[in-house]
Amino acid sequence: MPTNFPNGIASYGVPVxxxxxxxxxxxxxxxxxxxxxxxxxxxxGKTPSEPFATVDYAIGxxxxxxxxxxxxxxxxxxxxxxxxxxxxVAGVRIIGLGSGRxxxxxxxxxxxxxxxxxxxxxxxxxxxxxxNFLNVAAAFTIxxxxxxxxxxxxxxxxxxxxxxxxxxxxGATANAADGLSVIGNYVLGLAATDGAFISILGNTDRFxxxxxxxxxxxxxxxxxxxxxxxxxxxxxxxxxxxxxxVGSTGAAVGVFATGSSTTNTGVFAYNLTTSLDTTSALFxxxxxxxxxxxxxxxxxVAASGTLFPAADNPA
Amino acid sequence: MPVNYPNGVTSMGxxxxxxxxxxxxxxxxxxxxxxxxxxxxxxxxxxxxxxxAAINKCTANKNxxxxxxxxxxxxxxxxxxxxxVAGxxxxxVGIGLxxxxxxxxxxxxxxxxxxxxxxxxxCNHxxNFLSVAAAFTIxxxxxxxxxxxxxxxxxxxxxxxxxxxxGATNNAADGLTVTNCNYWSLPTTANAFISILGNLDRLxxAGxxxxxxxxxxxxxxxxxxxxxxxxxxxxxxxxxxVGSAGAAVGVFMTGSSTTNTGILAHNYCxxxxxxxxxxxxATLNLGLFNNGMSGAIAASATMPWxxxxxxx
Numbered sequence: 001m002p003t004n005f006p007n008g009i010a011s012y013g014v015p016v017x018x019x020x021x022x023x024x025x026x027x028x029x030x031x032x033x034x035x036x037x038x039x040x041x042x043x044x045g046k047t048p049s050e051p052f053a054t055v056d057y058a059i060g061x062x063x064x065x066x067x068x069x070x071x072x073x074x075x076x077x078x079x080x081x082x083x084x085x086x087x088x089v090a091g092v093r094i095i096g097l098g099s100g101r102x103x104x105x106x107x108x109x110x111x112x113x114x115x116x117x118x119x120x121x122x123x124x125x126x127x128x129x130x131x132n133f134l135n136v137a138a139a140f141t142i143x144x145x146x147x148x149x150x151x152x153x154x155x156x157x158x159x160x161x162x163x164x165x166x167x168x169x170x171g172a173t174a175n176a177a178d179g180l181s182v183i184g185n186y187v188l189g190l191a192a193t194d195g196a197f198i199s200i201l202g203n204t205d206r207f208x209x210x211x212x213x214x215x216x217x218x219x220x221x222x223x224x225x226x227x228x229x230x231x232x233x234x235x236x237x238x239x240x241x242x243x244x245x246v247g248s249t250g251a252a253v254g255v256f257a258t259g260s261s262t263t264n265t266g267v268f269a270y271n272l273t274t275s276l277d278t279t280s281a282l283f284x285x286x287x288x289x290x291x292x293x294x295x296x297x298x299x300x301v302a303a304s305g306t307l308f309p310a311a312d313n314p315a
Numbered sequence: 316m317p318v319n320y321p322n323g324v325t326s327m328g329x330x331x332x333x334x335x336x337x338x339x340x341x342x343x344x345x346x347x348x349x350x351x352x353x354x355x356x357x358x359x360x361x362x363x364x365x366x367x368a369a370i371n372k373c374t375a376n377k378n379x380x381x382x383x384x385x386x387x388x389x390x391x392x393x394x395x396x397x398x399x400v401a402g403x404x405x406x407x408v409g410i411g412l413x414x415x416x417x418x419x420x421x422x423x424x425x426x427x428x429x430x431x432x433x434x435x436x437x438c439n440h441x442x443n444f445l446s447v448a449a450a451f452t453i454x455x456x457x458x459x460x461x462x463x464x465x466x467x468x469x470x471x472x473x474x475x476x477x478x479x480x481x482g483a484t485n486n487a488a489d490g491l492t493v494t495n496c497n498y499w500s501l502p503t504t505a506n507a508f509i510s511i512l513g514n515l516d517r518l519x520x521a522g523x524x525x526x527x528x529x530x531x532x533x534x535x536x537x538x539x540x541x542x543x544x545x546x547x548x549x550x551x552x553x554x555x556x557v558g559s560a561g562a563a564v565g566v567f568m569t570g571s572s573t574t575n576t577g578i579l580a581h582n583y584c585x586x587x588x589x590x591x592x593x594x595x596x597a598t599l600n601l602g603l604f605n606n607g608m609s610g611a612i613a614a615s616a617t618m619p620w621x622x623x624x625x626x627x
């Protein structure tokens with residue numbers, strides 16, 4: 001039998017955990033409410049055998065800006081309400097363990113159900129999110145929370161009437177969500193009409209969206225990946241995302257992204273979009289002022305994408 | 316509470332600290348808010364206060380690792396940080412602005428690298444003085460790696476001119492590697508992101524994003540002047556620069572040597588330049604594959620740029 005340290009080992013004060021986990025010089029907590037997992041918010045939460053029962057309680061035990069990590073164990077499941085989970089301690093990373101549907105699952109049972117993020121430098125990774133109510137407005141609502149990172153997670157509608165409208169929605173305060181990063185997520189949208197995958201409602205600098213796959217049954221064409229209305233984004237990077245949307249044949253606005261500001265800066269590159277739009281076929285609103293490199297769009301599922309918008313001649 | 320071994324746990328003689336590079340040397344911890352340079356720095360509860368104190372405790376060529384804890388902050392001067400012990404790896408911990416932050420408060424403020432095989436990763440670097448010449452100055456320091464860092468101007472007049480500048484000694488900075496960095500530049504006139512001032516072999520620059528308000532067009536990403544770079548790899552970088560409409564020189568890269576070797580591939584550039592439309596000085600002798608350039612912000616980059624030949 002191996003020598004077991006039931007309360008773990010710290011080396012130089014740093015918790016030692018195997019696997020590809022980020023270093024923390026803060027504390028480590030565990031969460032699991034799976035049957036038989038002994039989860040309770042009365043536990044220490046310091047070991048997998050004494051986990052907390054809820055993520056929000058674990059967040060409340062964290063120290064701001066210390067880089068604390070919360071590991072959520074396979075099989076953990078929570079129902080999200082409008083107020084049940086507030087990621088409100090700076091620098092906390094929430095990491096789900098497991099793969100596929102064994103990952104921790106969060107089910108949204110009200111239109112206003114959402115996970116709010118209101119502290120800087122946080123991350124949420126590798127979890128499974130399910131819409132189980134009509135028109136859940138936002139899986140994540142980002143308040144005063146710079147540099148939030150959402151990655152490696154999946155967002156699934158239960159049906160066309162038990163659905164997310166958007167996955168990430170920021171607040172209206174300018175620059176409150178600077179540095180927002182959305183990376184490597186999978187979205188399956190079943191509603192005939194929905195909102196954008198990411199909706200920017202306040203000026204945002206250093207936005208990053210990369211390697212996301214978004215598959216939507218929506219039959220409207222407007223900004224299914226990103227909408228930013230009249231807000232300004234500086235230094236945005238939107239790379240290597242795929243958007244499959246049913247769409248409609250005659251949309252007059254950007255299928256992938258829409259907005260009205262003409263003073264944005266940043267790059268959209270290697271994004272792939274398919275929708276039925278074969279009339280005006282706008283990839284993004286033309287005047288958004290982003291550099292656009294090697295984005296492809298198709299109006300026919302069986303056809304290859306065409307470089308969109310057309311290239312200029314810089315000479 | 317976990318069983319803590321303040322002097323560390325080793326397995327097969329290797330210190331165990333997960334999530335940071337493996338080392339057969341030692342780990343040192345730095346945090347300005349609670350640290351003291353009279354501490355040992357050997358565990359996270361007794362950190363040093365400054366990175367230079369940690370560097371001074373390192374042993375050359377042992378691959379010692381300096382862990383900069385979240386919230387660490389220092390002001391950089393012209394002389395206070397010199398990465399002068401070979402093989403030291405500096406690793407910032409944290410996300411976004413909670414990563415360790417280095418603020419430059421003088422034009423000559425710079426982090427000097429003067430030993431071989433060092434690396435620096437995952438930190439914020441902020442210009443807070445007019446025309447800070449270089450965030451990093453690379454001296455006799457082969458194989459330096461700068462990875463995953465952000466460089467941000469406070470305003471158009473509190474700005475970096477360049478991020479990385481090498482010295483003039485030939486081959487002193489061979490193997491220079493700059494990857495996955497972001498540079499948000501605000502002045503109307505700036506120099507190159509990377510400025511090569513001595514002949515340099517094995518330059519590797521990949522995955523960087525550079526966004527500049529500069530209205531000059533010349534070599535905003537890399538300049539090599541008359542120096543020679545051999546076996547260079549410049550891959551998958553993005554340059555957005557306001558630029559000007561009629562630049563006659565390479566917007567992305569300039570130089571005058573015709574004996575360089577290496578490749579420039581999958582780089583993308585936008586500037587207002589619609590007259591000459593030069594991605595790089597034409598005679599640099601680098602292999603060019605699938606680079607793109609656009610002179611109109613709403614148009615896709617033309618691929619490949621410069622135009623392809625027919626090898627048949």
